[in-house]
Amino acid sequence: MYHVLVADDEPRHRRGIAEMIKMFRPDYRLFMAKDGVEALRIATDTRIDIMFTDIHMPNMDGLTLIEHLRERSESMKIVILSVYGHFDYARQALKLGAFDYLLKPLESKDIAEMLNKLDMAIEKERVRLQVGASLKEKLNSAIPVYEQHLLSRWLRSAANEDELREIEGLVPKKQAGFVWISKFSKSEVDKAYLAEEFAEVITSIKSWMLQVTEPVGPAITFYLEGDESMLVSVIAPSHSLEWLMKKDVERLSQFIEQVRLEFGLTLSIGVGDGVVDLYRQAPRSFKQALHALDYTFYCGSGKVVVNDGIAYNPYKPSLELVPADTGIAAAVMNRDREKAMEALSLLIRQLLDGDYPSPAHLKHSILFVLVNLVKVSEASLRSEEAGNFISEMEFQIPACATLDEIQKKADHYLNRIIDSIETRRNNKNERIITMCKAYLAEHYMEDLSLELVAKRFFFSAAYFSSFFRSHTSMTFTEYLLQIRMDKAKRMLEGGNRKISEIALSVGFRDAGYFTRIFKRETGLSPEEFRKKDLL
Structure with a gap:
């Protein structure tokens, strides 16, 4: 697509x-x-x-x-x-x-x-x-390509009976151990290395990993078929006190730092739980190591994450935890940015309450809320703009690599949606004010009132009064009077029409009242204003 x-x-x-x-x-x-x-x-x-x-x-x-x-x-x-x-x-x-x-x-x-x-x-x-970009041909691996294929199928629980018999020759039955996975940041690799260069890098890193696993115990280390960003180690530890001792974690942390300094790459390591029979149970430890790597979405990359030490439930159905009313839509429609951000932060805390869900589930929930927000706000947005928002979010939100990134990206879209709503409302309001001014300019001589004009534009009198003043910096009465006075001045300057005729022409039924208002506004009576102009 x-x-x-x-x-x-x-x-x-x-x-x-x-x-x-x-x-x-x-x-x-x-x-x-x-x-x-x-x-x-x-x-x-x-x-x-x-x-x-x-x-x-x-x-x-x-x-x-x-x-x-x-x-x-x-x-x-x-x-x-x-x-x-x-x-x-x-x-x-x-x-x-x-x-x-x-x-x-x-x-x-x-x-x-x-x-x-x-x-x-x-x-x-x-x-x-x-x-x-044929990386496989560049891999200088001690394990033949076929064995890499075989081991990858085994850990993914995809091996058939014939393949399992071959695995038994590599991993004896009843051998206790665990699996850890070292994973590169793909975005960093793509930015820093060409395919040929990266082939040399992963060869060096695999050689270093063999030195790291040696003190722990016998190990098989290989790149996962189809994903050379993952280096898998199946280890049978020589010690029996713990599956992964403190000194082993320290050694892995040093290895991460060595890769960062030498190659400028961020490496994360996920460690699965120990099992009593690697031959039969290594796929379970492998899956747990993948879960530990997923958890770097929350704790940050470039770390050693042990599955046994994290509050993580990849099967937690976080979408079901999204409340029917998050408060985000109401805040957005009121253009209250601070309240919208607070409601989003509260939603994320609710989704993370207890064991953390898988990053995919969390991102799906946030995307669900944002897409629904655009749909309920569609009347306040341009139709094609709403479609663009949804298409962008469906691409951008799943691509977020960390919890902090998804929070910032969601905040970004909340602000943009509010900006669009404000722009459209301002444009609409300006059109209404322009029509109101045009109506007053055409009908100023009639018996106008705030209530009558408000009704014409489908507003309540109270709202229209506030709306008109906020967009003109004048009350309705002040604006209408200004039009009438300007028209009267022009008539006084341009001829010898009677004051009573001019008063009637600009909307005053009483010439005496017109004279009092004109003098209050200009400091001169109509006759004085006319004579001043003649002088």
């Missing part, structure tokens, strides 16, 4: 292109952006595989967007959307690294052909990378 972003400042074109893509590739995850700035933010926060972008957009055009994106990602396929007669722009985009271009207006067959072309290009690139 690929992530596809459609960037176009014309809403109808944007939605039309997205719908055609969805028709031909229903499994693709779609994002939409109204300009280059929004597209760049989405592509920065989320992995985007394919982007369709218009050339001419406000705030940041398509060419500038491509330049920014090429600094971040070489693999993204960018398709330029251009109108006939602007091919020079498309040519420039291709020079900047765009994959191809399409001419507007688009038809469904144009999109279908381009999607097929993109699929072929991405698949060809994937195969090339796989061939170039």
